[in-house]
Amino acid sequence: MWAELLPVGRSSASGGYRRYAWTGADADCRAWFRQQAEARGLAYEVDRNGNQWAWLGDPAEGDAVVTGSHLDSVPDGGAFDGPLGVVSAFAALDELRGRGARLTRPLGIVNFGDEEGARFGLACVGSRLTAGALTVEQAHRLTDGDGITLPQAMEAAGYDPDAIGPDPERLGRIGAFVELHVEQGRALDLSGDRIGIASAIWPHGRWRFDFRGEANHAGTTRLADRRDPMLSYAETVLAARREAELAGAVATFGKIGVEPNGVNAIPSLVRGWLDSRAADQATLDTVVTGIEKAAREYAAAHGVDLGVERESFTPVVEFDHALRDELARILGTDTELRVPVLGTGAGHDAGILSGRVPTAMLFVRNHTGVSHSPAEYAAEDDCVAGVSALADVLEGLACT
Ligand code: HGY
Numbered sequence: 001m002w003a004e005l006l007p008v009g010r011s012s013a014s015g016g017y018r019r020y021a022w023t024g025a026d027a028d029c030r031a032w033f034r035q036q037a038e039a040r041g042l043a044y045e046v047d048r049n050g051n052q053w054a055w056l057g058d059p060a061e062g063d064a065v066v067t068g069s070h071l072d073s074v075p076d077g078g079a080f081d082g083p084l085g086v087v088s089a090f091a092a093l094d095e096l097r098g099r100g101a102r103l104t105r106p107l108g109i110v111n112f113g114d115e116e117g118a119r120f121g122l123a124c125v126g127s128r129l130t131a132g133a134l135t136v137e138q139a140h141r142l143t144d145g146d147g148i149t150l151p152q153a154m155e156a157a158g159y160d161p162d163a164i165g166p167d168p169e170r171l172g173r174i175g176a177f178v179e180l181h182v183e184q185g186r187a188l189d190l191s192g193d194r195i196g197i198a199s200a201i202w203p204h205g206r207w208r209f210d211f212r213g214e215a216n217h218a219g220t221t222r223l224a225d226r227r228d229p230m231l232s233y234a235e236t237v238l239a240a241r242r243e244a245e246l247a248g249a250v251a252t253f254g255k256i257g258v259e260p261n262g263v264n265a266i267p268s269l270v271r272g273w274l275d276s277r278a279a280d281q282a283t284l285d286t287v288v289t290g291i292e293k294a295a296r297e298y299a300a301a302h303g304v305d306l307g308v309e310r311e312s313f314t315p316v317v318e319f320d321h322a323l324r325d326e327l328a329r330i331l332g333t334d335t336e337l338r339v340p341v342l343g344t345g346a347g348h349d350a351g352i353l354s355g356r357v358p359t360a361m362l363f364v365r366n367h368t369g370v371s372h373s374p375a376e377y378a379a380e381d382d383c384v385a386g387v388s389a390l391a392d393v394l395e396g397l398a399c400t
């Protein structure tokens, strides 16, 4: 499976993946998923929000066990964030069949669309729509960097944007969702374990800061006469670092747009996107409020106007305790495996679904912890341990 998937959407310049929602690379990933489903004789379907599903057994019976993840990527992402969960899902199903396990519940594999939000700026669009955590009106207003709206992009990819919306009936058929994911930190490397179980996802969000000043000539405008938004933006980046350090949180300006974006012009607009996350809501509020306050002071000092807009927010997610304990019990019977329970600062579709569906996550060790980068890596024997842990979990939950 990896051999087929690895070239899809890979940039030869960076070695990273550029699999953005509703692009050609995304279509190739989706074709791969469909082919994997059909090659295994699974019933294949695409839901109203463009998420792909493959079924063994009839989901209409209800109380289904579902596993899977996403295939899209951040700009120049790694090979594992997302695809490891989908590849492992198909591999675990193969293993279950090899074991001769007999299903007592329908078993589904899912590929959620647009998890990373790389193109339209909002993460987990497929699962948010399905869970009703994003309205159709909000989704229809999403626009990419080239001014193409989500409906236009969906239509160009052959999907019906007017069909999107909440899917409570589909979610109501799911009794448990288990997402396997490469770890995006070093907790397992440090503890010396191959596999972990998720406890919680930190609350996190994205904020857009628009610093508006005045375009002018870089050579002839006296420093004292400038209204340069780049200065207040730069100071705000430093403030974000400071606030995050003080609070034990994280804050990142990882994306920026500059207008007119000329070497010899003072910018008229600097637009920076803040991603911030913390272990609890109060801490996150303190950090973001502190950054915004600093930004307003810097903007005022430079005669710059500031607009701040929260583009997305995901509250803290505590994964279902009963399901988490059940996973620990199933995996705990393997005396070779110690399975620590860990929290994460990374967002996932599993986090969006939790609250509506009992949800759990398995993490696979990533020795360097690097993610959202071409250097992201998980060793083959750890990935194999992940498949076998997932197969054990699916067998424990859905088989006799
Ligand atoms: O950004 C995130 O946390 C995730 O990988 N979508």
Ligand code: MN
Pocket: 074, 081, 116, 372
């Ligand atoms: Mn990611």
Ligand code: MN
Pocket: 070, 081, 082, 115, 181, 347, 348
């Ligand atoms: Mn992911």
